[in-house]
Amino acid sequence: MSPFLRLDGLVKRFDTTLAVDGVTLTLERGEILALLGPSGSGKTTTLRLLAGFETPDAGQVVVDGEDVTRTDPVARRFGMVFQHYALFPHLDAGENVGFGLESLGVRGKELDRRVSRALALVDLAGFE
Structure with missing residues (x-):
């Protein structure tokens, strides 16, 4: 059985700044995750990638077995x-x-x- 959510090798750059560097994680349905870290560590950018407000330079966002990496935010049905x-x-x-x-x-x-x-x-x- 595949996880409900999978972030696989997400990378996001803004000009020369590497904001997210290969984030990989999985969550089962019903699990809760907290992203903790100092300012500028990529927490908000990772959430924006998950919600579809940003497009990764590399990697995938997979929800319930479906690759939603390029799916519009409204179709993902994630809140932030x-x-x-x-x-x-x-x-x-x-x-x-x-x-x-x-x-x-x-x-x-x-x-x-x-x-x-x-x-x-x-x-x-x-x-x-």
Whole structure:
């Protein structure tokens, strides 16, 4: 069985600056990953490559067995929260988590269930 997500040898340069140097990793469905490192180490660029906001100079992004390296961001269905604890600081944690789901048409009890489950995964149950 193949992993849900595979980044295989991702490389990204901006002019003469090597921003991402051969990042390779795999994640199974349901796993959570945190990218940690100092400023300028390629964390945000790696996430932008995964989401499709940047195109790698080399390597592949494979999701659920499909190469999405050249696929539009909207078709990848990945969300990205930029370097702040909340996408929208005026919303509570549950509303922030639910924002992407709502944009995909998830509503009502299903939205509540999925938001609660996601918050529980990161020990934020009760912040909905």
